[in-house]
Amino acid sequence: MNKIINVGLVQMYSTASAGDNLTRAAQHVRLLAQRGAKIVALPELFLTPYFCQTRDKKFFDLAEPVPGPTVRVLQAIAKKNRVVLTTSLYERAGGKYYNTAVVIDADGKYLGKYRKMHIPDDPKFYYGEAYYFSPGNLGVPVFKTRYGKIATLICWDQWFPEGARLAAAKGAEIIFYPTAIGFQLKARPGINEAEHQAWQTIQQSHAIANGVFVAAVNRVGLDNHLRFWGTSFVADPYGRVLKQGSVNREEDILVACDLNLVPQMRRDWPFLAARRLKVEQ
């Protein structure tokens, strides 16, 4: 069976205008769909600037129900372009706030959500997310889309092998990581490069450990104290980076993923089957 699926990553910047961000996102999705993309991912919280670099009560106004107004727009975009669509949004629910990934099928159907479990909170507010988000309480769901089973974990989750393991154990063929990560502007010789390389290495390792594709879609551009480092990429189940974006340009990245490699790799290297230590959801 042909299971070669074109995955599209929208590596983009976000401005203070949600309308502008949504318009550009829609253009990128359309262009990727025209090139054959079947599953398209947008960066973490693409609708807004990365507001977690300061504490300001006003930013809670950016939160919305999920599903809600933005999901409805994304559903229309997915349906019009016949693509599966995933990203993260700022969700409010029951007086709480979450960083929430959504998955929409290629017919526009809303398939569900995942709430980011691992919330970074450094002392200097490069990624001061604990003020804005509660840790996710929905476990690690997997979504059966028209073009494959996918999971969408979010940014800091990418440093924790447990989430990827659960996603794969539940059948994910591709794990998406909508991301907003960048270099601190303060010079730290050697450290920036080490962190950037580690970010790629650990996600490659999830592909290897689980026999899945991993797709990281990051922002670019300067935003307050961070210069987002782009370099969105897709790794195959060997951990090989198939294609990678630039460090500084808004661009569409289209990657053909042969999903037949997932069962094939898991038989050659049965790490998922042979694991003897259980990760608890």
Add this chain to the structure above:
Amino acid sequence: MNKIINVGLVQMYSTASAGDNLTRAAQHVRLLAQRGAKIVALPELFLTPYFCQTRDKKFFDLAEPVPGPTVRVLQAIAKKNRVVLTTSLYERAGGKYYNTAVVIDADGKYLGKYRKMHIPDDPKFYYGEAYYFSPGNLGVPVFKTRYGKIATLICWDQWFPEGARLAAAKGAEIIFYPTAIGFQLKARPGINEAEHQAWQTIQQSHAIANGVFVAAVNRVGLDNHLRFWGTSFVADPYGRVLKQGSVNREEDILVACDLNLVPQMRRDWPFLAARRLKVEQ
């Protein structure tokens, strides 16, 4: 406090003569100790050829109690050279057989053992270990040595992030992986390199995810269907490879490891502290 510890890896081949292997291992330990090594690791099952490439009842004769005769020799070597020593041995116990790592302190004291949990068993008998070894039943212990807290997982364990996570959660500062992994002699264009790179990537990822040093010590040389690929290495808590051995030479690799980096990294990148999914022992 000065916690810069010199780690020595003995990248070696093994012949059919246990006496020869033990003599060469002792020479390497002595040379490394003379150069300042404080913790020295030998490859997986260094005492014997890698017999798991065929099924033959005679190889069960190679098993011994642990602690037992070889541990006593290793204790003498450790004490004489004032180094912590770790490797794996073929253990028999209660009618069962295990691939068992031992840790001996720098005064020659036997500190304990770990039994390999993940047993590879491919259909073509490159690594046909299930005939020879039961899966380990001792969990993932951590050993407090004179020169740091260490864990010793074994070869195929290195593909499973859960073991490294448990070791780090119990306080390991360095995780050792005595290893016997190599290239199949049959030509597989592209695959050999992909597997070799993945082997390094996944171990680097354990360093990153847990803020620990990772030390992989592998065999070299041709043995039946495998050409062991050497390239023993130590990665720091950023996942950076500090030093790496050749692909084909028996050699000693000495690496200065600043164990102060362990708590430092775990504060800059608190992945170990912030994890929200539990690995069950």
